[in-house]
Amino acid sequence: MWTWIHRFASPPYFFAVSAKLVPWFATAALLVGVYGLYLGLFVAPTDYQQGESYRIIFIHVPAAWMSLFIYIVMAVSAAIGMIWRIRLADMVAAASAPIGASFTFIALVTGSLWGKPMWGTYWVWDARLTSELILLFLYFGYMALQSAIEDQSTADKASGLLAIVGVVNIPIIHYSVVWWNTLHQGATVAKFDKPSIDISMLIPLLLMAVAFKLFYAAVVLVRARNELLYRDRNKRWVREIINSL
Amino acid sequence: MNGTEFNWSEFFNMGGYAFYVWTSYGLTFAVLVLNIVQPLMQRKQTISRVRRAIRREAMKTSSTQEPLES
Numbered sequence: 001m002w003t004w005i006h007r008f009a010s011p012p013y014f015f016a017v018s019a020k021l022v023p024w025f026a027t028a029a030l031l032v033g034v035y036g037l038y039l040g041l042f043v044a045p046t047d048y049q050q051g052e053s054y055r056i057i058f059i060h061v062p063a064a065w066m067s068l069f070i071y072i073v074m075a076v077s078a079a080i081g082m083i084w085r086i087r088l089a090d091m092v093a094a095a096s097a098p099i100g101a102s103f104t105f106i107a108l109v110t111g112s113l114w115g116k117p118m119w120g121t122y123w124v125w126d127a128r129l130t131s132e133l134i135l136l137f138l139y140f141g142y143m144a145l146q147s148a149i150e151d152q153s154t155a156d157k158a159s160g161l162l163a164i165v166g167v168v169n170i171p172i173i174h175y176s177v178v179w180w181n182t183l184h185q186g187a188t189v190a191k192f193d194k195p196s197i198d199i200s201m202l203i204p205l206l207l208m209a210v211a212f213k214l215f216y217a218a219v220v221l222v223r224a225r226n227e228l229l230y231r232d233r234n235k236r237w238v239r240e241i242i243n244s245l
Numbered sequence: 246m247n248g249t250e251f252n253w254s255e256f257f258n259m260g261g262y263a264f265y266v267w268t269s270y271g272l273t274f275a276v277l278v279l280n281i282v283q284p285l286m287q288r289k290q291t292i293s294r295v296r297r298a299i300r301r302e303a304m305k306t307s308s309t310q311e312p313l314e315s
Contacts, residue, residue: 042256052260056269063273098283102276110269117265215277222284229291233298242295 009088011228012237018221025221029214036207044201056114057201061189062209064107067135068170070100070216074142075167078160088224090156091231093163094146095223099216101139108132119183127176128184131169138166152231 007013040058047054074096081090111129112122123129142159149155177186188197189205197205232238259266 046260051262053262053265055259055266059269059273099280102280106273106276109272113265113269117262215280219280219284222288226284226287226291229288229295233291233295238295239299242292243299245292 009086011088011232011235012241014088015225015228015241018225022218022221025214025218029211029218032207032214033211036204036211039207040201040204044204045198047201050118053114053117054201056110058204058208060107060110060114061205062212063103063110064132065209066212066216067100067104067107067132068173069213070096070103071135071138071163071170072167073220074100075163078156078163081156082160082164087231088228090160091224091227092220093142093160094156094227095220096216097139097142097146099219099223101136101143103212103216104132104136104139108136115183124183126182126184127180128173128182131173131176134169135166135173138162138169141166 008017036058041055044055044058046052074093077089077093077096080086081088081093108129111132115124116122141162145159145162146155149158176182177184189202229238229242257263257267
C-alpha cells in the first residue's frame with residue numbers, strides 16, 4: 001500500500017498514469033451527465049408545489065455537494081502535503097481550488113435563480129446562503145495565497161493552513177438548515193431515514209452528482225498535470241517529456 | 246405525452262419558469278466549459294514556456310550553464 005502510494009506520488013509515474021485516466025473520466029462524465037439530464041429534464045414529472053422550476057435541483061444540489069466535497073479533498077490533500085511532504089498532494093490541493101470555486105459559484109447562482117420564483121428574492125442573508133458564500137471566499141483566499149506567494153513551498157503551507165482551518169465551515173454549511181431558522185429547505189436526501197424525494201427525481205439527481213464527480217476527477221487530473229509540469233519545469237524528466245512532444 | 250408528439254415549445258417554456266431554469270442550466274454549462282478550456286490553454290502555455298527556457302539555455306555556452314536538478 002505504502003509503496004504503491006509512493007510510486008503513484010512519484011511525479012513521472014503520476015504524469016504517465018493520469019494521462020491514461022483523463023479520457024475515461026471525461027467520457028464517463030459526459031455519458032452519465034447526458035443521461036442524467038435526459039431523465040431530469042424529460043422524464044421526471046412536474047413537482048406538485050413548485051411546477052417546473054424545481055428542475056434547477058438537478059444542477060443546484062449536485063453542485064452544492066461538489067462545493068463541499070472538493071473543499072474536503074482540497075483540505076485533506078493540503079494536510080497530507082504538510083504532514084508527509086508529498087508534493088503531489090499539494091498540487092492536487094492547488095488544482096482543486098478553482099474547480100471547487102466554480103461549483104460553489106454554480107450552487108450560489110442556481111440557488112439564487114431558484115430562490116427568486118420560489119421565495120420571491122434572489123438573495124437573503126440567512127445561514128445556509130451566507131455560509132456557502134463564505135466557502136466561495138475560502139476558495140478565493142486559497143487561490144490568492146497560492147498566486148501571491150513567490151516561494152512555492154511557503155505558498156503551499158500558507159494556503160494549506162487556510163484550507164485546513166476553513167474546514168470548520170463545512171459542518172456549519174451542512175447543519176445550517178437545522179441550527180438556524182432559514183428560508184432554505186432542510187435536507188431531502190442526506191438524512192438517516194428515507195429520502196423525502198420521489199425516486200423518479202432522486203435518480204437523475206444522483207446521476208448528475210456522479211457526473212459532476214467524474215467531471216471533477218478529469219479536470220483535477222489535467223490541472224494537477226499542469227501544476228506538475230510548471231513546478232518541475234527545471235527538472236530533467238519534464239525537459240525530456242517536453243522535448244519528446 | 247399520451248402518445249402525441251413531444252411539445253418542444255411547452256418544454257422550453259418550463260411552465261413559465263423558462264428564464265430561471267434555462268439561465269441556471271446555461272450558466273452552469275458555461276462555467277463547466279470554461280473549466281475545460283482554461284486548463285488546456287494553461288497546459289499549452291506551460292509547455293511553450295519550458296520550450297523557450299530550454300532554447301535559451303542551449304544558446305548559452307556549456308561552461309556558464311547551470312546544472313539541471315535531477
